[in-house]
Amino acid sequence: MVNVLKAKERTSDRHSQIRELREQGGIPAIVYGYKTENTPISINNAEFTKTMREVGRNGVISLDVEGKKLNVVLHEYQEDPIKKEVIHADFLAVDMSQEIEANVRVELSEDAEGVRNGGVLQQILHEVVVTAKPDEIPEVISVDISGLGIGETISIAEIRGNYSITINHEDDEPIATILAPRVEEPAEEGAEPAGEAADSETEEA
Missing domain, CATH: 2.170.120.20 (Ribosomal protein L25, C-terminal domain)
Structure with a gap:
């Protein structure tokens, strides 16, 4: 059974609207590939995380874009380096009979x-x-x-x-x-530890 992930089309890439989308628990994304034009979309962060946990990094997802279902795989994603949250995702629409x-x-x-x-x-x-x-x-x-x-x-x-x-x-x-394990070389015979040599020189002076 293919997991379904719901998505909505986006009409703007303005920074203010992207920020608002993320504040509301969404992720800006894009879908492209087999029989699909580049389409900006948004997905729910919690639903995306749950879906990826179930299908795995390379699993096939049924992406439901406002009623239009596409078989997709997660192609690329961007992650916030501090929060470790996905902040953008690229989905590749695939033909299930063709290799990728x-x-x-x-x-x-x-x-x-x-x-x-x-x-x-x-x-x-x-x-x-x-x-x-x-x-x-x-x-x-x-x-x-x-x-x-x-x-x-x-x-x-x-x-x-x-x-x-x-x-x-x-x-x-x-x-x-x-x-092979690292082997420490033995100290040469007759060699004085650095500290002792320094002390001897001080006493002679």
Whole structure:
């Protein structure tokens, strides 16, 4: 079942009206894409937050613009850096039978063997670009790193076969690696600590 999000058309982008809309719990937005002209709209902040929590970042939403329903995905959004609230949203209208590109978060699952042995996990790729039909885009790409040892790297090639979608990255692009633990070099024999050397010089003077 596709979640429905109600929207109203906007007739003005004046700063004063945008500010008033936000003060009343709304979010200025725009919808464009498949069989749709660029249309300024407004949505309710609470309803938007609830819908995104239910469908996920790449989920398909049925956007009801004053009775006209469109299948859309959240394409881009702007967030207030202090309040962490969405202040503008772009919706892309999609044809459910046609593939689109989307960014999908990479999530590392399981503790790596190398980390248990003292290594340091470094995640290199936090997002991947995929191509798939709108309702086949996953919320996350999960990568099992349980067998990754110190000095080893897992790359795109090793996860490509786990998904039926197209991952738009080179096979050798690294996702994560386990770095060797840092080893502190021992102090040279006969070397005096800096403080003691300074004290000796003072006494001789």
